[in-house]
Amino acid sequence: MLADLEELVTCESYSADHAAVARSARVVADQGSRLLGGARPRLLDIAGVTHVQWTFGTPRVLLLGHHDTVWPVGSLRTHPWSVEDGIARGPGVFDMKAGLVQMFHALAGLPSLDGVCVLVTGDEEVGSDTSRALVEDVARGCAATLVLEPSAPGGALKTSRKGVSLYDITVHGRAAHSGLEPEKGVNAATELAHQILALDGLAAAVAADTGPGTTVTPTVMSAGTAANTVPALARVDVDVRVPTAAAQDAVDRLLRSLSPRLPDARLRIGGGPNRPPLDPAASRELFALAQRTAGELGLGPLSRAAVGGASDGNYTAGAGCPTLDGLGAVGDGAHADHEHVVVATMPERARLLARLVGALR
Template identity: 80%
Template sequence: MLADLEELVTCESYSADHAAVARSGRVVAAQGTRLLGAPPRTLTVEGITHVQWTFGTPRVLLLGHHDTVWPTGSLKTHPWSVEQGIVRGPGVFDMKAGLVQMFHALASLPSLDGLCVLVTGDEETGSDTSRRIIEDVARRCSATLVLEPSAPGGALKTSRKGVSLYDITVRGRAAHSGLEPEKGINAATELAHQILALAGIADTVTAATGPGTSVTPTVLAAGTASNTVPAQAELSVDVRVPHAAAQEAVDRLIRGLEPQVPGARVRISGGPDRPPLDPAASQDLFALATEQAARLGLGPLRQAAVGGASDGNYTAGVGCPTLDGLGAVGDGAHADHEHVVAAALPARARLLAHLVGALR
């Protein structure tokens, strides 16, 4: 398993580097072919490489991704290493170790009939080209198992927040800020009003639907010169919600934002992206996984609710029962201390194999 993991990690696959993702896709395909005994179908959508195996009529979807957030060349600063049972390298935790666990788990089964294995190449950037593929397969399946990394301590992820993404564009009118500022319409000032309005939306939604909603202004820009009233300003907004009611409430309030500076115009684009992964979508699968862990002597499983989203949000969103976080045990996704606990790899693979067997 460590040799296979090294092969995946040392083939860098930064999401924005489509050539690197294509190379990684070929490595994933070759490794899967060796362990699963069959070649995959390679799907290239808008230059992004996804890899899919289908055995018979799919009833269970095993879902993962091979792209990472680490820019090409990160191996120079974050080299592959295995020291004192800790495995390091770009993307090792999120989520190449999960792919290795999945391949080895499935290789141990006497038959793969009824399974679909889908490894996408754009999860880290929002799954724009893979979402339709994921949802189409999930609609035909009775369960989805997501090989994203575990929550702290190896906990499975039985709830994920939904994600909405917005862009707010303000248009005003330029003017010389020293000679005739009164002739301008300051887009930056209007954007400041919108940011303050956004700050109150989370509180309003929390009061109406319960805790857990966040509305976060992220990237903003305004103006062209220090002596010019800004004619345009732009803001990106990241929204996280615990359930569909909160997502709908936030959407309604953001779309209802009105200009405060006379003459300014405000345009809202974007909206709900990933639906929440509701605990109800995971409860039966988690109970089954707990039974299998007990039979294997792996100790009691724990579950966690997390703020980050995954492609499991999409599968749950189309009504397919979904269990997430079945991948590696470790820590530090997207961070300098990203790592995997080597000793947990075979145990997690055995758990997945028995869970798949129980589902079929």
């Protein structure tokens, strides 16, 4: 398993580098084929992004993962692959290449793969724009989706995820010389500041209406073109996380009702809901099955967690397919310098997954 993990981690697969993602897809395809009895997958190029899919018979169980990472090509120079004191490190090792290795080894131990679909997408980290329809279409025909995203702290499975909405707010003002005649301009940066303060109260308004748990976070901002010019244009990206579909709708309604504070300023609101929430009800029966299975295997009690991060499991649950997430690696540090996997847990998680797939087919 460690040799296979090294093979995947050392093939860098930054989401924005489609050539790197294509190379990674071929490595994933070759590794999977070797472990799945020589079965070759479909390599699906959708708008330049490469996804990998195996289908065995009529699928009842979808095993879902991604092979793209947030780490730019060249990150191996500063975050090299290593295994020391039972800890594996490297870019993407936790999120989520160890999960892919565990999945392939789990399936390799089954006497038959009939009824299984394996889908490894190439753009999950950037919103799954090219793979969402594929994920949802497969999920609608299945009785269960098992997601190989990394576990929550302590190995907990993820039985609830917040939904995600992504917005961009653009302010149009009017340029003017900031020394000679600033009064003739409409300062887009000032208007943007008003809008950011308005966003600060939006989450509280949603909480009063739909309950707690919503966050509205301004992230990337820009304004202006020169130090001596009143900014004519400013923009901000906004990351929204919601616990329920009602909260997602409420945020969308309130955010689109924002209006300019400065005379002659104009707003353009772009974006919208990206991933629906993964409701706990979508995971309840599958988690109970996983608990029983872990007990039978002597793996100890399983815990569960609700998390703010989203995955493609949000899409499968939204499509009506029961979904259990976080079945991948045990470790920590997704997207961070300390990203790592606890090696000893990899075969344990593979055994758990194999038994779950066998029970669900």
